[in-house]
Every structure is written in structure tokens, then in C-alpha cells.
Amino acid sequence: MKLDRRLLLRGAVAGGGLAALQGLMPAWAQTGSPGLRADLPTLTGPNIDLTIGQSPFTVNGRTATATTINGVLPAPVLRLREGQNVRLAVTNQLDEDTSIHWHGILLPFQMDGVPGVSFPGIRPRETFVYEFPVRQSGTFWYHSHSGLQEALGHYGPIVIDPAGADPVAYDREHVLVLSDWSFMHPHEIFDKLKKSPGYFNRQRTTLAGLLDGSDRMSLEERRMWGEMRMDPRDILDVNGSTYTYLINGHGPRENWTGLFRPGERVRLRIINASAMSIFNVRIPGLPMTVVQADGENVRPIETDEFQISVAETYDVIVQPTEDRAYTIVSEAIDRSGMGRATLAPRLGMTAEVPPLREVPNLTMKDMGMGDMGGMGGMDHGSMGAQPGGAMAGMDHGAMTGASGGAMAGMDHGAVPAQPAGAMPGMDHGSMAGMNMRDPENAPPDMAVGVGVDAIAMAPANRMGERPIGLQDVPHRVLVYTDLVSLQPNKDQRPPSRTMEIHLTGNMERFMWGFDGRKFSELVEPIRFERDERVRVTLVNDSMMAHPIHLHGHFFELVTGGPAGHQPLKHTVNVPPGGKVSFDLTADNPGDWAFHCHLLLHMHAGMFNVVTVRPMEGAAS
Structure with missing residues (x-):
């Protein structure tokens, strides 16, 4: 259909x-x-x-x-x-x-x-x-x-x-539901990703972009990406090449409009209900004060832009004082399209719609290389010499050349080798020292097999970093470490144990899972005792962001902020090559879904069950 x-x-x-x-x-x-x-x-x-x-x-x-x-x-x-x-x-x-x-x-x-x-x-x-x-x-x-x-x-x-x-004072409110929509049925989208995970990427680096500088990468960086057979612009699996981005069911040209009177405090309740799209949200000319994250009040923090991952919610207060319209922008993080709506004193008014910004490039950090610096400064020797100059554990198969001037081999399927002089393929192959087919490189609880193609060598806590594409914008950007709970955390006990969960995948086959296992493999549930206090660390071994959602509970992000006021979340975006820690009080007994909220990642296997059972001797 x-x-x-x-x-x-x-x-x-x-x-x-x-x-x-x-x-x-x-x-x-x-x-x-x-x-x-x-x-x-x-x-x-x-x-x-x-x-x-x-x-x-x-x-x-x-x-x-x-x-x-x-x-x-x-x-x-x-x-x-x-x-x-x-x-x-x-x-x-x-x-x-x-x-x-x-x-x-x-x-x-x-x-x-x-x-x-x-x-x-x-x-x-x-x-x-x-x-x-x-x-x-x-x-x-x-x-x-x-x-x-x-x-x-x-x-x-x-x-x-x-x-x-x-505790939030406001004169008027609007609910903004952000989402994505395609002519293509989601089962067909999934089938295309299984056959060719780069199918929807129309923004790859090109030879022309290298020559004229528009790709913003040096020849050395391009060579490094080629040797690693990775795509520096593989940011969203599905994007504006097939999606229209909606706000309250309206596309960009339909211009959903919310009204205000100048001087009013307007509360915008912003929900990312997308299947696969992460957005950067801004209102040019109008600062936003974040007052709530995932339904939990936070100390007000003023910003000009924030990233909202799939399934997250943010409430912001804006106070327009002029008798003019403002454009609400929800731009896909790979800049392949945007949602657009308007705040205005009267219906029919519009404001300038900004153009799409430059496509961002992924970096060494997005490959789990931590603070190892720019690509050109990397030590090739430390990566392990390979035949033909390739880097260790990075070849998922040579790729065909891309049409229309695109660089050769930036899709994901294995195809014949490149002709002499073609730019090397750039699929999702793992980096040197990251090849998970070697059991010695795997964490103790990880299943080593076809479902894992890489593991981050030096995953970094990136909660204080600006998100992908917003590192260099000339205005304020919200980061997780800006969030501080308005009320004291209810449970301030230290964790009694720790747990590490790896977010793993094989991009060439579009397989996703936790600790190398997909849910269909009859994985063991994640078990907590009732009222147990646990510190969970999520490690993203892939080059894709994963919004991880736990049902039935809120957890406290370990941000290093004011003690006893850690922000409460039910969904957290774990950036590529990054790690996130949270403290959980398992106080809601039962069986609960725990999964990536990118719908097709969950469908492909990044799902498990958290089971909370009464402690021994406690009442059921």
C-alpha cells in the first residue's frame, strides 16, 4: 500500500x-x-x-x-x-x-x-x-x-x-506534535533499509564537494573515511528524501498557526511523535525558556535552540512582545528537510522561513574515538596495518560508485570492488580495534556475532556537548547538563550496583540489539528487585543516535549537576559513540518494555523487557 x-x-x-x-x-x-x-x-x-x-x-x-x-x-x-x-x-x-x-x-x-x-x-x-x-x-x-x-x-x-x-506561569498554550510522514508504507521503508541501509541518503559527500570545498573536509579526512569504509553523512536512516515533516499534522506549506497577544507568556508543549526523525527546534528572533523535560519540571533555562529526539517532550515559554509573526522550525538533524509552523497575533500572518542549513559531517567522536582529535591527526600505526592500506576490521565489502557525482560506494551493501582511482567505499564497517568478530574485544556479556559490527574504542560522556550539527551555531543551544530538576529527587540513595548495556548493530544488515542480541533471539529480561537502586550506563557502539525509552519509570540522568536535583527522564538520546548514565529506582513492579524509540530500530531488534519483582520477603 x-x-x-x-x-x-x-x-x-x-x-x-x-x-x-x-x-x-x-x-x-x-x-x-x-x-x-x-x-x-x-x-x-x-x-x-x-x-x-x-x-x-x-x-x-x-x-x-x-x-x-x-x-x-x-x-x-x-x-x-x-x-x-x-x-x-x-x-x-x-x-x-x-x-x-x-x-x-x-x-x-x-x-x-x-x-x-x-x-x-x-x-x-x-x-x-x-x-x-x-x-x-x-x-x-x-x-x-x-x-x-x-x-x-x-x-x-x-x-x-x-x-x-x-509552578509554570503562562497566559496561553499550544500543543505542538512533531512527526514524519511518507508516501511509502513503513514496511516498504524497512525492506529497503534491510537491502540497502543507505537507500535514503541523498546527501553524501562527492568528488565535486571535495574539489570546491563545499563538503568541508580535507583530502586527508576523506581518505581516512574511505579507508574506514564509512559515510560521514549517515546521520538519519530515513530522511527528507521520502519524509514530509509535520507539525500538528500540517506540512511546511500548510503553515499551522498558533495565536498570541503581544506580551503574553505562551507555553509550547512540544512532542516528538516521529517514527524515525530527530529534530533541532528553534524560533528565529524569539528566545525560549525550557521549563519541562519529559513532563517533569526543570529550573527555567533560556536557550535559542534545542534538539528533541524521538519520544522526548519539552515545554518552553516564549514571550513575543512585537506585533509580528514568528516561524517555528523543526529541522531534521541531517538538514534534509524541516517542519514549519507560525506563531502570530492574527491568522494569515507569516514570517520568513529560514533555508536549510549545511549538512553536518560526523567526526571521530561519533565513531566512539573519544577525544582523539581530528581525523588528520590520527595515528595510522595505532590502528593496525592492513593489506592494501586498509585499516583493521573496517571492510564490509567494496562498494559501487554512486551516480550523479556522488562518491563511490556510500551505500551499505557489499558489491564489486572500485575501479582504479575511484574514491574508497564508505559503509558502516567497523574501525581498527573495533571488530566485534574477535571475542577478545567484546565486553563479557556481549554476544559476538553477525549482529555486531563495531564497538566504540573510547566512548565519551557527551551530555554536556552540543548535539550533532549544532556545534558551531552562533547562538545558545540546550544540552542535557543544562537540565536541573525543579524539585529535589525523591530517592537520593546511592546506587547499590551498576549495570552496563551496549547499544549494538550491524548497519550493513540493518540489525539492531542490546549487547549484541536482538529481541527475537529470546534474550533474558533485564531484572531488578523492587525498590532497588541501580546505576545504568548505556554505551552506544554504533554511529547512529538511539533514543532509549524505559516504560513505567523515570530515571535520573547523571549530569554532574546540583546534588539531589538530577533531571528526570523517561527517554534519553544516546549520541553516536557516546555513553549516558542514569540512576534508576525500580519502584514499579511488573514487566516493562525497554527499547530504542526509533521505530524501525525497535522493529529490527533493539528491544528487551525490564522485569521488576518484589524483593525477597516483601509483599507482592
């Missing part, structure tokens, strides 16, 4: 002029009809009915089907209040099983909504009732945990008002 970019028509049908312009726009700007409503439908109260089905829509003469909740996409805002009980009756009108996971919500595990882990799923034409007390407040969201339905539009926002006074 081919799917269109537009999710749901809520207003006027596109005119012929817009249709004529569509062919002239880049892929990321090709969207559907203008005139869509800016407000999102809202459901509230103790009893809420949700129906999961399919909704037809037509754009540019093409008709497709989205998976929707109550016929809209994004799904309706669920407006709840801390302290209430809520009963959500979910009816499945699909021809396949479905589910809803309440992302970031603390509840009994039987209500968490993960088929095969916490409940059997919702079969066609059946209704399942989720019922639980609301124990928290903040910005959260909900989505399918069945197959790849999330990529088809099955997601929506949750806003929970606090039982008492809100």
Missing part, C-alpha cells in the same frame, strides 16, 4: 496553483492542502472513548489511508488532571490487532499497552478498557505499540494539569 504525505483533510481542498507548484518543491516541502484547522480536538473527563480505524485522504491526485484515532491525525489531545481516575475505552476497527501505550505515564503494568509484554493486544472489532489513577502532571503522548502502526499516524498528545498550583 502506498501512503500519501498528507494525514487528514480538515479544510479546503488544494487549488490548482498549489498543485502546480508541488512539483517544483523539494521533497520535504511537498504536502497537501492548505486551510487546515489550527486547533486540535480535545477529550477530557473520567470516561473517554477512543476508536482506532482508517481514514482516507487525497493529496495531489493520490488517495491513501492513514491509521487514525477518532478519525483525526494527530489523535485528539487527552486533557487529564493529576489525582483523577481515568477510564479509556479503546475500540479497534482495524483488520489487525492494535494497542495504545501511554508514553511516560506511571501506571500498573497491565495498563501499559505493550502486546506480548503487559497485555495480549486489542483484536479487531473488540474493545479494551484501560483504567488507572493519574499520578503525575505534565506533557506526554500516546501511540500504538503494534507493528509499524505508529508510522501510519497512530499517535496523539496528553496534557495532565497539576492537582495544585502550576
Whole structure:
């Protein structure tokens, strides 16, 4: 089934002029009809009915089907209040099983909504009732945990008002749901990645870029990347070559608009509900004060831009004082496209939309080389000499030349060797000393096999670093170490034990897992005793970022910030070649999903179950 970019028509049908312009726009700007409503439908109260089905829509003469909740996409805002009980009756009108996971919500595990882990799923034409007390407040969201339905539009926002006074003062609010959408069915996207993981990368370095300097790499750096058979621009598996980036279901040219009166404090509740897209968010000319991360209040911190990974949420306060419009930009981290919306005093107003910025290049740190410096300064001898000048453990197969002036061999599949003089291939092969097929290089608990092609030699704690592509921008950028919990952490006991989990993969085969194992290999669950205090360190052995999400719990990022005020998160982005530590109090008994929230990484195996059981002698 081919799917269109537009999710749901809520207003006027596109005119012929817009249709004529569509062919002239880049892929990321090709969207559907203008005139869509800016407000999102809202459901509230103790009893809420949700129906999961399919909704037809037509754009540019093409008709497709989205998976929707109550016929809209994004799904309706669920407006709840801390302290209430809520009963959500979910009816499945699909021809396949479905589910809803309440992302970031603390509840009994039987209500968490993960088929095969916490409940059997919702079969066609059946209704399942989720019922639980609301124990928290903040910005959260909900989505399918069945197959790849999330990529088809099955997601929506949750806003929970606090039982008492809100520590965040604001006059008006807008919910902003960021997401990605493709004409291509997600199963077809997955199949293409399995056959050729670089299929969607149209931004590779080229010979022309080397000659004119536009690739911003020296000949020595290019030679090094070639010897390592890696692609310095392999940043997102799926990008603007097929995705349109949406804000509240609106594409860039549809221009979702949120209103304000000059001088008002406007709260923006920003949710990344994408399947595979990490965004850099900014509002040119308007500073943002971050007041909440993943639904938890933080000490206000002013910034000009922040990165939001898949499944994260950030609440920000803006206070526009001028009678003018501002553009909200959600730019994909590989700069292959952007979402765009507007803040304005009146409908119909627009502001300048900035152009896409330069495509970033990955560095030695992104390969887990820590602070070993620039590529040109690397010690080739320390990497281990190889026949023909190749570096140790780095050859996943020579690659064919790329068309259109692109450098040879920047896709991932193994194909015939290059002709003489061609630039070396750049796939995801492992670096010297990183070849996981040698058991001596593996951590004790890691499975060494085809599912692991590399291990980081010197993974670095990068929580205080600006994220990919934002290292050199001339304004303030939020980093994890800026986040400080507004309230003291409830459990300040030191951890009683430590645990290290490696995020592993084989990019050539698009295989992903934890510690070298994918979930389908019947891996052992990760076990915690109830109320146990554990420090978990996630080590990313790959060159791709991984937003890791733990269900049913919040954890405290170990940022080195003020003692007792570590930021609470339910999802953390682990950068390429990086590591992240968090302290967890396993206080919610049951079986909980633990996975990468890049949907296709989870689908490919980066998933496990965390099981929390009562300590010996404790009550169940």
C-alpha cells in the first residue's frame, strides 16, 4: 500500500496553483492542502472513548489511508488532571490487532499497552478498557505499540494539569506534535533499509564537494573515511528524501498557526511523535525558556535552540512582545528537510522561513574515538596495518560508485570492488580495534556475532556537548547538563550496583540489539528487585543516535549537576559513540518494555523487557 504525505483533510481542498507548484518543491516541502484547522480536538473527563480505524485522504491526485484515532491525525489531545481516575475505552476497527501505550505515564503494568509484554493486544472489532489513577502532571503522548502502526499516524498528545498550583506561569498554550510522514508504507521503508541501509541518503559527500570545498573536509579526512569504509553523512536512516515533516499534522506549506497577544507568556508543549526523525527546534528572533523535560519540571533555562529526539517532550515559554509573526522550525538533524509552523497575533500572518542549513559531517567522536582529535591527526600505526592500506576490521565489502557525482560506494551493501582511482567505499564497517568478530574485544556479556559490527574504542560522556550539527551555531543551544530538576529527587540513595548495556548493530544488515542480541533471539529480561537502586550506563557502539525509552519509570540522568536535583527522564538520546548514565529506582513492579524509540530500530531488534519483582520477603 502506498501512503500519501498528507494525514487528514480538515479544510479546503488544494487549488490548482498549489498543485502546480508541488512539483517544483523539494521533497520535504511537498504536502497537501492548505486551510487546515489550527486547533486540535480535545477529550477530557473520567470516561473517554477512543476508536482506532482508517481514514482516507487525497493529496495531489493520490488517495491513501492513514491509521487514525477518532478519525483525526494527530489523535485528539487527552486533557487529564493529576489525582483523577481515568477510564479509556479503546475500540479497534482495524483488520489487525492494535494497542495504545501511554508514553511516560506511571501506571500498573497491565495498563501499559505493550502486546506480548503487559497485555495480549486489542483484536479487531473488540474493545479494551484501560483504567488507572493519574499520578503525575505534565506533557506526554500516546501511540500504538503494534507493528509499524505508529508510522501510519497512530499517535496523539496528553496534557495532565497539576492537582495544585502550576509552578509554570503562562497566559496561553499550544500543543505542538512533531512527526514524519511518507508516501511509502513503513514496511516498504524497512525492506529497503534491510537491502540497502543507505537507500535514503541523498546527501553524501562527492568528488565535486571535495574539489570546491563545499563538503568541508580535507583530502586527508576523506581518505581516512574511505579507508574506514564509512559515510560521514549517515546521520538519519530515513530522511527528507521520502519524509514530509509535520507539525500538528500540517506540512511546511500548510503553515499551522498558533495565536498570541503581544506580551503574553505562551507555553509550547512540544512532542516528538516521529517514527524515525530527530529534530533541532528553534524560533528565529524569539528566545525560549525550557521549563519541562519529559513532563517533569526543570529550573527555567533560556536557550535559542534545542534538539528533541524521538519520544522526548519539552515545554518552553516564549514571550513575543512585537506585533509580528514568528516561524517555528523543526529541522531534521541531517538538514534534509524541516517542519514549519507560525506563531502570530492574527491568522494569515507569516514570517520568513529560514533555508536549510549545511549538512553536518560526523567526526571521530561519533565513531566512539573519544577525544582523539581530528581525523588528520590520527595515528595510522595505532590502528593496525592492513593489506592494501586498509585499516583493521573496517571492510564490509567494496562498494559501487554512486551516480550523479556522488562518491563511490556510500551505500551499505557489499558489491564489486572500485575501479582504479575511484574514491574508497564508505559503509558502516567497523574501525581498527573495533571488530566485534574477535571475542577478545567484546565486553563479557556481549554476544559476538553477525549482529555486531563495531564497538566504540573510547566512548565519551557527551551530555554536556552540543548535539550533532549544532556545534558551531552562533547562538545558545540546550544540552542535557543544562537540565536541573525543579524539585529535589525523591530517592537520593546511592546506587547499590551498576549495570552496563551496549547499544549494538550491524548497519550493513540493518540489525539492531542490546549487547549484541536482538529481541527475537529470546534474550533474558533485564531484572531488578523492587525498590532497588541501580546505576545504568548505556554505551552506544554504533554511529547512529538511539533514543532509549524505559516504560513505567523515570530515571535520573547523571549530569554532574546540583546534588539531589538530577533531571528526570523517561527517554534519553544516546549520541553516536557516546555513553549516558542514569540512576534508576525500580519502584514499579511488573514487566516493562525497554527499547530504542526509533521505530524501525525497535522493529529490527533493539528491544528487551525490564522485569521488576518484589524483593525477597516483601509483599507482592
